Each structure stands twice: as structure tokens, then as C-alpha cells.
Amino acid sequence: MGNLFKIAIRNLMRYKRRTILTASLVAIGMIFVLVFIAITGSFKNMMIGGITDSMLGHIQIHKKGYVASIDNSPLTLNLKPQAVAKIEQILQRMPDIKAYSPRIKFAGMFSNFTETTPIRLNGVYPEKEPKTVPLLLARIIEGEKRITKGEILIPELLAKGMKVKVGDSIVVIATNKDGSVNGKQLRVGGIMESATGPGGRDGYIHIEDAAEILRMDQMEISEIAMQLTDFGKLHTVENRLIHALSGQLNNQGKPIFEIHTWEKLSPFYHLSRMIDAMAFFVKLMLISIVLVSIMNVMVMAVYERIREIGTIAAIGTRPGKILSMFVIEGFSLAVFGALIGNGFGLAIIYILRQVKITFSFAMHTGLVLMPSIRVSEILTVSLIVVIVAVLGSLQPAFKASRMEPIKALRHV
Amino acid sequence: MSLIKAENIKKDYQVGELIITALDRVSFEIEPASFVSFVGPSGSGKTTLLNLIGCLDKPTGGTLKVAGADVASLDRRERAAFRGTNIGFIFQDFNLIPVLTVYENIEYPLLMVQSVPAAERKKRVTALLEAVGMIDQKDKYPDQISGGQKQRVAVARALVTNPKLILADEPTANLDHKTAYMVIELMKKMRDEFKTTFIFSTHDQKIVGEAEIVYMLEDGELKGKEVKGGGGNG
Numbered sequence: 063m064g065n066l067f068k069i070a071i072r073n074l075m076r077y078k079r080r081t082i083l084t085a086s087l088v089a090i091g092m093i094f095v096l097v098f099i100a101i102t103g104s105f106k107n108m109m110i111g112g113i114t115d116s117m118l119g120h121i122q123i124h125k126k127g128y129v130a131s132i133d134n135s136p137l138t139l140n141l142k143p144q145a146v147a148k149i150e151q152i153l154q155r156m157p158d159i160k161a162y163s164p165r166i167k168f169a170g171m172f173s174n175f176t177e178t179t180p181i182r183l184n185g186v187y188p189e190k191e192p193k194t195v196p197l198l199l200a201r202i203i204e205g206e207k208r209i210t211k212g213e214i215l216i217p218e219l220l221a222k223g224m225k226v227k228v229g230d231s232i233v234v235i236a237t238n239k240d241g242s243v244n245g246k247q248l249r250v251g252g253i254m255e256s257a258t259g260p261g262g263r264d265g266y267i268h269i270e271d272a273a274e275i276l277r278m279d280q281m282e283i284s285e286i287a288m289q290l291t292d293f294g295k296l297h298t299v300e301n302r303l304i305h306a307l308s309g310q311l312n313n314q315g316k317p318i319f320e321i322h323t324w325e326k327l328s329p330f331y332h333l334s335r336m337i338d339a340m341a342f343f344v345k346l347m348l349i350s351i352v353l354v355s356i357m358n359v360m361v362m363a364v365y366e367r368i369r370e371i372g373t374i375a376a377i378g379t380r381p382g383k384i385l386s387m388f389v390i391e392g393f394s395l396a397v398f399g400a401l402i403g404n405g406f407g408l409a410i411i412y413i414l415r416q417v418k419i420t421f422s423f424a425m426h427t428g429l430v431l432m433p434s435i436r437v438s439e440i441l442t443v444s445l446i447v448v449i450v451a452v453l454g455s456l457q458p459a460f461k462a463s464r465m466e467p468i469k470a471l472r473h474v
Numbered sequence: 475m476s477l478i479k480a481e482n483i484k485k486d487y488q489v490g491e492l493i494i495t496a497l498d499r500v501s502f503e504i505e506p507a508s509f510v511s512f513v514g515p516s517g518s519g520k521t522t523l524l525n526l527i528g529c530l531d532k533p534t535g536g537t538l539k540v541a542g543a544d545v546a547s548l549d550r551r552e553r554a555a556f557r558g559t560n561i562g563f564i565f566q567d568f569n570l571i572p573v574l575t576v577y578e579n580i581e582y583p584l585l586m587v588q589s590v591p592a593a594e595r596k597k598r599v600t601a602l603l604e605a606v607g608m609i610d611q612k613d614k615y616p617d618q619i620s621g622g623q624k625q626r627v628a629v630a631r632a633l634v635t636n637p638k639l640i641l642a643d644e645p646t647a648n649l650d651h652k653t654a655y656m657v658i659e660l661m662k663k664m665r666d667e668f669k670t671t672f673i674f675s676t677h678d679q680k681i682v683g684e685a686e687i688v689y690m691l692e693d694g695e696l697k698g699k700e701v702k703g704g705g706g707n708g
Contacts, residue, residue: 069573
């Protein structure tokens with residue numbers, strides 16, 4: 063095998079300019095793919111992190127049927143204290159869950175005593191919520207970065223629209239599950255930027271204030287959001303939760319709970335899928351570049367060396383070995399191109415990290431782009447290049463191996 | 475026992491709708507360790523015959539046995555294996571592999587065809603480099619040596635596998651007379667040393683004189699045989 067590599071590399075060096083040009087083409091393709099994956103991956107991770115760490119959490123547990131009517135924030139589908147206790151018992155036993163936060167979510171009216179507007183309120187535990195969504199308090203742009211009883215955190219645009227500022231008194235009015243209306247006067251404790259964009263209408267209050275507004279006899283929970291220790295284990299933990307909660311059935315023998323990852327709760331998941339699809343098409347382009355360039359070079363190599371093929375076949379070289387010679391040549395060319403591509407690609411990614419390019423996403427501005435790429439991605443792209451190169455070499459190599467020595471020797 | 479036995483061999487080529495007979499009812503026998511030449515004008519069928527003996531092609535008719543094997547019965551893979559074990563080739567254009575050194579060119583059949591162990595390869599290649607007088611040129615590439623030197627390397631490459639038979643199609647055609655004689659003398663010396671049968675084709679009358687048995691071909695037919703002594707008979 064070593065001798066086949068020696069011959070292949072010497073044959074590549076025989077046509078230095080062509081080898082360098084082809085390897086450069088492969089390398090440029092690889093650089094493009096690696097940098098693209100690193101930039102879009104970084105953007106995607108920031109986007110997902112922004113949504114999960116400031117609002118959604120990684121996974122949520124609801125009562126069965128809640129998510130289907132989540133836009134109405136149905137109070138009739140809240141979890142009873144016993145159910146919450148069961149879930150908490152399970153969550154506390156799972157080391158992959160870093161933090162969790164029970165929430166009461168409900169729709170209400172926000173009044174500044176002269177005007178009224180709809181608002182969606184999140185009743186949360188002040189000590190649990192920031193651990194579950196660590197970017198929540200960072201979104202407070204005015205006022206104290208905390209959630210306090212008797213106070214409300216309101217979105218920036220709502221504050222502007224209703225002309226309220228930190229310290230102002232407002233009234234929140236809501237209908238409870240029995241249909242009776244109740245209101246509570248609260249102080250504006252903070253104004254926050256929206257995590258999702260201009261349309262965000264989520265306000266935050268203390269969970270006990272929420273229970274009081276809704277006149278709950280006992281604490282009923284709309285959802286439990288979770289933060290995982292390792293985001294990469296999202297689906298593993300989801301499956302563990304499904305398994306752990308599968309025994310909890312209602313009187314009809316149907317599951318009481320439903321578990322959703324952020325992917326099923328946020329429309330931004332589709333954006334992340336689009337980024338993945340773009341990366342896939344960029345990889346397809348790379349495959350095409352490698353396939354065409356390697357195939358072209360190998361077809362030329364076979365054509366130029368017909369007499370040599372005839373000679374080695376005449377002196378007894380088996381067809382399989384002739385095939386291997388050319389395939390290894392294509393393989394070596396791809397490895398050469400991949401090494402150059404990896405070197406330059408990683409260098410460009412490093413430079414981009416040093417340059418610290420900023421961009422805006424949703425309501426966030428000045429986000430610093432920190433492109434990064436996993437070793438597994440580098441290996442995958444390199445492997446794609448090498449496999450495609452080998453496939454591209456196969457046809458010319460096969461042609462060389464099937465050549466009749468007598469005809470090849472006659473070739474001028 | 476004959477090394478080569480040809481009985482009424484025939485070779486036709488189809489060119490469009492036309493059938494051209496390159497060889498017609500050719501019969502001969504060649505004994506081991508012979509030094510044989512096929513002579514004849516261009517188009518007489520010399521190369522076709524050498525291709526058949528060398529298992530590069532199959533006869534259309536008749537029987538051709540080389541080292542006991544019926545050439546026509548071997549498939550593509552078997553013919554490659556048979557050539558690798560029993561036959562060495564010397565080409566008119568030398569056909570050395572340009573990316574390999576002189577040493578590596580001679581070593582190639584042992585390495586890539588026969589998978590001979592490294593120590594044995596080194597022993598055989600070095601012995602042949604000394605025998606053909608190329609030991610001091612062993613690290614040079616083909617484009618760094620002369621035509622005569624290239625053909626000496628080709629002789630060594632053909633001999634390195636200890637084949638029963640070496641076929642040389644116009645081995646001196648691209649050499650000047652002096653070098654051509656030297657190559658033929660080298661081939662003869664190698665025949666004496668290794669007891670390998672050498673068959674070469676030529677149209678150079680001076681070179682023909684060096685052969686011990688001469689077969690004359692004309693229009694695809696064997697027209698005569700001349701035995702000059704020292705070789706086998708057919």
C-alpha cells in the first residue's frame with residue numbers, strides 16, 4: 063500500500079501546476095464551507111441561546127393539551143400542586159437538569175388608568191426563573207434587575223406605547239378560570255427589551271401576585287421550564303423525561319403531561335432549520351466542485367498515461383492494483399486539498415474571531431459574531447471531500463484497470 | 475519439452491466490415507534458453523505474433539501453448555498473472571515508468587506484481603543492476619539517462635522476475651548501431667547467465683545476425699527458419 067501511495071504522490075508531483083490548481087479548488091471549496099458553517103453555526107447558536115436563555119428554557123413540561131391552545135393561555139389546563147410536586151421530584155433526581163422554574167401564564171389587560179392594552183403575563187419565582195433563563199434579567203434595560211412582589215416587568219414597546227416608566231403604578235386585570243374578573247395594582251419595576259422582536263408583549267410578575275390576581279386557592283402551574291447542564295443532550299433528556307413521566311396517566315389511561323423542547327415551542331426553530339438547509343446546500347456545492355475537479359484531473363491522468371498503463375498491465379500488474387493506483391492518486395489529491403482547506407479555513411475563522419464583527423438580531427444590537435466550528439464538523443467536511451474524491455476517481459480508475467494492454471501500448 | 479508450441483495459429487482483425495488476416499497458419503516450436511528472432515518487413519505479423527506469445531492477445535484459430543499453458547483458454551486476470559510469472563517484456567520505446575528511479579523501475583515487477591519480500595528484492599535488483607552495468611545510475615530517473623541505458627534498465631526489469639521467456643519487440647529500433655549491438659550482446663549474456671529464452675523481432679539485418687534461430691515472416695505467414703547454432707530448434 064505504501065508503494066501505491068509513493069507512486070500516486072510522485073505522479074501528482076509530475077504535473078505540479080495541475081495538482082496545485084486542483085488542490086486549490088478543493089481547498090477553496092473547503093474554506094468556503096468551513097467558514098460558512100462556523101459563521102452560520104455561531105449565528106444559530108446565538109439565536110437559539112438568545113431564545114432559550116432569555117425566555118423559553120430548553121425544555122418545558124405542560125399538562126396534556128396545553129400547547130395546542132397555548133395562544134389562549136388556558137387556565138383550565140394548569141397543573142395541580144400534586145402534579146407539580148411529582149414532576150419536581152423527578153426533575154430533582156435528574157443530574158442533566160441544571161435548573162427548573164414553574165410558571166403561571168395568563169392573558170390580561172394592562173391599564174395606566176387612562177388607556178388599556180392586552181398583555182401576556184408570566185408569574186415566576188424570582189429565585190428560580192433567572193437560573194432557568196439566565197439572560198432574563200439582562201434584558202431589563204431600565205430599573206432594578208430583579209423580580210419583586212408587587213412589581214411588574216414590562217416590555218419596552220408596551221411601556222413606550224402606554225407612556226409608563228419605572229416607578230409608575232399600573233393595574234393588571236385578568237379573568238380567572240371561573241370567569242370572574244379581578245385586578246391588582248402593581249408598580250412598574252423594570253422595562254425590558256423583547257427577546258423575540260417588536261411584537262413581544264410578555265410581562266413578568268411574582269408568582270404569588272399571579273396567583274392572587276387569578277384568585278387561586280392553591281398554586282396551579284401553567285408550565286415548568288428547564289435549563290439543561292448540556293444543551294447537546296436536549297433530545298436525550300427529552301426522552302428520559304418522556305420515559306420518567308410515561309407512568310403518569312389520567313382516569314382515561316392517557317398521559318397527564320406533555321414534554322416539548324424549545325424546537326416545538328419557537329418559530330425560530332424553522333429559521334435554524336433553514337440555516338441547516340443552507341449549510342447542506344453549501345456542502346452539496348462543495349461535493350460538486352470536488353467531484354468535477356477530481357474526475358476531470360483523473361480522466362486526464364488516465365488519458366495521458368495510457369501507454370504507461372499498457373506497460374504495467376503487460377508486465378503483469380493486476381487490474382485491481384491499477385485501479386487502486388488511480389483511486390489512491392485521487393484520494394491523495396483530496397487529502398492534500400483538504401489539509402490546505404482546513405489550514406486556511408481555521409485561520410480565517412480565527413481571524414474573524416479576532417476582528418469581532420458585530421450584528422443585530424431581533425431587538426438585540428451589537429451582538430459579536432464569534433464563529434466557531436466543532437472538530438466533528440471539520441472531520442465530516444474533510445471526510446466528504448475524500449469520499450467524493452475517491453468516488454470521482456473510480457470511473458477513470460476503472461477505465462484504466464479495464465484497458466487492454468495491447469491497445470494501450472499502441473496508443474500514441 | 476518445448477517452451478512454446480504454435481500449431482496453425484491464425485489471427486484475424488476486423489476493421490469495419492473488412493477482415494484482415496495478420497497471421498495465417500503459423501506453426502513453430504521454441505526450446506528453453508533459445509535466442510530467437512522473428513524478422514520480416516513492416517506489416518509481416520511480427521508484433522502480432524509476439525503479442526500472442528506474450529499473452530497480450532488471443533489467436534483467432536490454432537493452438538498456442540506457452541510454458542505449458544494454452545493461451546486461448548486464459549481469461550484476462552489469468553493472463554495478467556501468467557505474464558507476471560512467466561514473461562518479461564522489452565519495448566521499442568523502453569517504456570520505463572517516468573516517476574520511478576532506475577532501481578525502482580527494475581524493482582517494480584517484484585513489488586507490484588509478485589510481492590517479493592524486501593531483502594530478496596534488494597538482492598535481485600542489485601545483482602541485475604550490476605549485470606547490466608547500471609549500478610552507478612540506480613538513483614536516476616529515466617529522463618536522466620540515455621536511450622541505451624534505458625534499454626539496459628528495461629532488460630534488467632524484464633529479467634528480475636526470473637521469467638521463462640523474454641519478448642522484445644524491435645528492442646533496438648530507437649538505438650544507434652553501436653548501442654543496439656551492446657543491448658543485443660547484453661540480452662545474449664543474460665540468456666547465458668539466467669537460461670532465459672529471448673525472442674525479439676527486428677527488421678535490422680545486422681541485428682538479425684546476432685540471433686541463433688531466425689524465423690522469417692511475410693504477409694502473416696512463416697516463410698522460413700534459419701538455425702545458426704547454439705540455440706534450440708523448432
